[in-house]
Amino acid sequence: MGSRATAPLLLFLGLLFIFVKISEKRATLPGPSFCLGIGPLISYGRFLWMGIGSASNYYNEKYGEIVRVWIHGEETLILSRSSAVNHVMKKGHYISRFGNKRALQCIGMNENGIIFNNNPSIWKQTRPYFAKALTGPGLRRTLAVSVESTRNHLEKLLGGHNTTSTCVDILLFLRAITLDISNRLFLRVPLHEGEIVSKIQKYFDTWQTLLLKPDIFFKFKWIYKKHEKAAQDLQDVVEELLLKKQQELQEAEKLHDITDFATDLIFAQTHGKLTADNVRQCVLEILIAGPDTMSVSIFFMLMLIAQHPEVEKKIVEEIQAVTGEREVQNSDLQQLKTVESFINESMRYQPVVDFTMRKALKDDVIDGYPVKKGTNIILNLGRMHKVEFFLKPNEFNLENFAQNVPHRYFQPFGCGPRSCVGKYIAMVMMKGILVTMLKRYRVHSHNGSTLENIKNNNDLSYHPNESHSRLRMIFTPRNQAAA
Ligand code: HEM
Numbered sequence: 001m002g003s004r005a006t007a008p009l010l011l012f013l014g015l016l017f018i019f020v021k022i023s024e025k026r027a028t029l030p031g032p033s034f035c036l037g038i039g040p041l042i043s044y045g046r047f048l049w050m051g052i053g054s055a056s057n058y059y060n061e062k063y064g065e066i067v068r069v070w071i072h073g074e075e076t077l078i079l080s081r082s083s084a085v086n087h088v089m090k091k092g093h094y095i096s097r098f099g100n101k102r103a104l105q106c107i108g109m110n111e112n113g114i115i116f117n118n119n120p121s122i123w124k125q126t127r128p129y130f131a132k133a134l135t136g137p138g139l140r141r142t143l144a145v146s147v148e149s150t151r152n153h154l155e156k157l158l159g160g161h162n163t164t165s166t167c168v169d170i171l172l173f174l175r176a177i178t179l180d181i182s183n184r185l186f187l188r189v190p191l192h193e194g195e196i197v198s199k200i201q202k203y204f205d206t207w208q209t210l211l212l213k214p215d216i217f218f219k220f221k222w223i224y225k226k227h228e229k230a231a232q233d234l235q236d237v238v239e240e241l242l243l244k245k246q247q248e249l250q251e252a253e254k255l256h257d258i259t260d261f262a263t264d265l266i267f268a269q270t271h272g273k274l275t276a277d278n279v280r281q282c283v284l285e286i287l288i289a290g291p292d293t294m295s296v297s298i299f300f301m302l303m304l305i306a307q308h309p310e311v312e313k314k315i316v317e318e319i320q321a322v323t324g325e326r327e328v329q330n331s332d333l334q335q336l337k338t339v340e341s342f343i344n345e346s347m348r349y350q351p352v353v354d355f356t357m358r359k360a361l362k363d364d365v366i367d368g369y370p371v372k373k374g375t376n377i378i379l380n381l382g383r384m385h386k387v388e389f390f391l392k393p394n395e396f397n398l399e400n401f402a403q404n405v406p407h408r409y410f411q412p413f414g415c416g417p418r419s420c421v422g423k424y425i426a427m428v429m430m431k432g433i434l435v436t437m438l439k440r441y442r443v444h445s446h447n448g449s450t451l452e453n454i455k456n457n458n459d460l461s462y463h464p465n466e467s468h469s470r471l472r473m474i475f476t477p478r479n480q481a482a483a
Helices: 002-026 035-050 052-063 082-090 101-106 120-133 136-161 170-186 193-210 215-219 221-251 261-270 276-307 309-323 330-335 337-349 381-387 423-440 478-482
Strands: 066-071 074-079 166-169 356-359 364-366 369-371 376-379 441-445 456-458 462-464 472-477
Touching (some): 035 066, 052 074, 052 456, 074 082, 082 381, 101 193, 120 261, 136 166, 136 170, 136 423, 166 170, 170 193, 170 423, 193 276, 221 261, 221 276, 261 276, 276 309, 276 337, 276 441, 276 462, 309 337, 309 423, 337 423
Parallel strands (some): 074 376
Antiparallel strands (some): 166 472, 441 472, 456 462
């Protein structure tokens, strides 16, 4: 009797043992081996050397869609499987990002502003100001402001050459437009576009250069002095703009009918709800968000249009059918379906924001893998958009958006509590700028440049390498192009 009961028990225990081993094996995160600490050194070195975006793609390609590496000795997951990405985005315990504290202090983002504010309670205080400015009445005004700003910039730059083709320093041009739109919506103070655009670029370079640097880097002041100056320069400009705004508010007999982001923040500071540093940083961040992301996105879109005449034809025919001779209006947006598919397909095929960074604030399990509190997370969105769901993932093709794409497979702005708070306004701005330009001008690339042959960097964002030469495009008036 005893031996008859022992056999099934042993069999059961044996099976249990195998099951536990298999589960353990399944739960082991793929990635480079630790190898006495050499693995972490190599993976950190790769991030510093290749840039965050390129290193993430390298590791996902090598080890699969869920990978464990190390950054600065800290466990870091790189996720490009939609189930894992959506899990992180939707859960409330991934509302922090990561980056060197000294670097964030240097650029003013440490516990201030929103973009890399890693203090959840301060972030929760600032995000509503952004959400208010970027939705509701602000969102409704965005299209008209974008159209007017684009038209003014086109006239200023190309007005005198209305019958011939003109070579345009395209990124400078788009950055000036996006900065002007942001200023008209959020701050409304006269500013010197060219000067601020150049300071924003230097600030962005600093942010990108310092974000993952080791602490020792900050011990050598002479090495990072120029970065510190670049960050300080932009902060000083924003400080001046805020002073002007405060003066305007004091002198105004009654408040403007439409309040704006800066006014709301100044009142919050007066009532002791936000510190002066936080207010300055919030204004700085709302001013850089557009020029940083949208100008390069629209540049990629114009290049794609120049390279795909059949797509250009479809878009221009749609714009003509919907708007005729007048400017685009809010009520047209629903009907501009090809424009919408084009913008989505461009952001999928040639993204500017290729990934986003988060930190686990609690222990968790992601797709069967245990994740410890404090783990850094990189959500590799650009890769996710190329490895799942889409019919022609490695081609630029509007057919990829011919049918409805479930949100979980396409997240250019992220989703959940820490998603892009400007996602609706960004879509409207891009539509306003593109439609206003394409109604008037055909765009061509300059000197045979294509998206494939221009040099790009994929670090904090995916963007053209502008260190050697400025990027140019040719604008030809449509009436002239047709002649
Ligand atoms: C964050 C994409 C334009 C404001 C983000 C994130 C992505 C993104 C992927 C991170 C989301 C996450 O972690 O889940 C883009 C793209 C844009 C764009 C592709 C345009 C093509 C804008 C604009 C604004 C804006 C125009 C504001 C004027 C922000 C802010 C955050 C953010 C403030 C940080 C939100 C937070 O951490 O709570 N964006 N964005 N973005 N975006 Fe955008």
